[in-house]
């Protein structure tokens with residue numbers, strides 16, 4: 001009998017979790033047929049997206065070859081998937097040589113994720129969108145610091161050593177903490193005054209971390225201030241031009257660099273994929289991640305709108321949610337293959353709400369809430385747990 005082909009589009013955190021879970025639950029077989037697993041990604045490596053801010057501060061490679069993951073027994077195809085023909089059960093993609101190609105699937109998991117939101121082109125600055133942007137950011141602030149060494153004008157020196165981070169979600173918090181520490185280290189290496197280093201974190205909301213209790217927001221702000229980050233609340237960056245950042249209250253900051261960390265949007269490639277989408281561009285699925293009107297097609301992760309049918313709660317675009325969905329998808333696929341009722345989605349955050357935030361080398365904060373009780377861990381232990389979460393999400397060996 002022919003093999004069944006299970007294709008996963010997208011080797012991000014959700015796609016990898018799905019691949020692992022489907023392999024484990026099916027043990028590579030269904031109804032006596034072997035399942036052939038094929039992972040498609042447009043890139044030749046897995047990007048550890050949750051760590052995107054790290055190479056903006058330090059030289060660190062967050063691109064992992066597929067062969068270095070703890071997953072086995074799958075084929076990898078580098079290709080940009082263009083569309084899904086659900087009536088013919090085929091996907092169309094552009095291969096690594098730029099040629100148009102098609103491949104049949106029996107089972108398909110769409111996990112093409114999200115992209116980082118960019119400001120308008122006239123708003124200046126650099127958005128932290130991908131590893132190349134992170135490397136450009138690092139180059140820029142390091143060049144500014146080298147330039148400041150020979151500058152005799154104290155105001156200009158200060159400007160060159162100042163960064164504004166626009167957007168104070170978790171990635172903005174992590175980016176500003178890593179940057180201030182890396183810049184101070186660089187200042188010491190260059191023999192310049194590290195107290196001239198300034199990092200501003202611009203928060204358009206009233207406080208940090210609206211996802212959790214106020215006290216966690218306060219603790220984060222205190223930790224940021226201890227490492228040298230100044231948080232400005234109710235302040236939105238309107239634009240950066242020639243080293244001047246203009247805020248929504250018309251105040252200005254003079255900076256050497258402005259970095260945008262303003263969140264994620266569903267991958268725009270979905271617009272041409274012939275899948276049912278919400279008005280925000282996420283794939284529409286039922287409570288078992290099945291794509292409506294497309295037998296054998298499932299969708300999870302940032303690219304999907306997933307709602308808990310019991311509470312109406314919509315899953316957020318996070319690695320935590322994507323990983324939990326991937327794990328459940330293994331059981332769902334198995335149930336659908338064997339013809340018994342599949343488990344339905346339950347918001348992971350209704351079981352346990354957890355966020356961990358890195359605050360630079362050896363510092364972090366983990367908050368979790370279960371049965372209405374808050375638990376907060378800070379410092380080295382929180383950092384170690386964060387590292388474990390990063391490694392687990394990327395299925396490192």
Ligand SMILES: Cc1cc2nc3c(=O)[nH]c(=O)nc-3n(C[C@H](O)[C@H](O)[C@H](O)COP(=O)(O)OP(=O)(O)OC[C@H]3O[C@@H](n4cnc5c(N)ncnc54)[C@H](O)[C@@H]3O)c2cc1C
Pocket residue numbers: 009010011012013014015016040041042043046047049050051052053079080081082111112113114115116170171267269300301302303317318319320321322356357
């Ligand atoms: C700086 C930063 C920090 C973050 N920190 C955290 C955190 O601390 N905790 C947390 O839970 N979440 C965090 N997130 C969010 C988290 O990164 C995302 O929720 C998570 O990456 C979503 O995983 P995903 O697999 O759905 O999508 P993605 O990670 O976006 O992966 C999608 C994959 O699909 C591939 N792809 C895209 N289009 C195609 C195509 N047409 N054909 C083939 N392949 C394609 C991409 O190359 C990519 O490998 C952070 C995000 C950022 C940017």
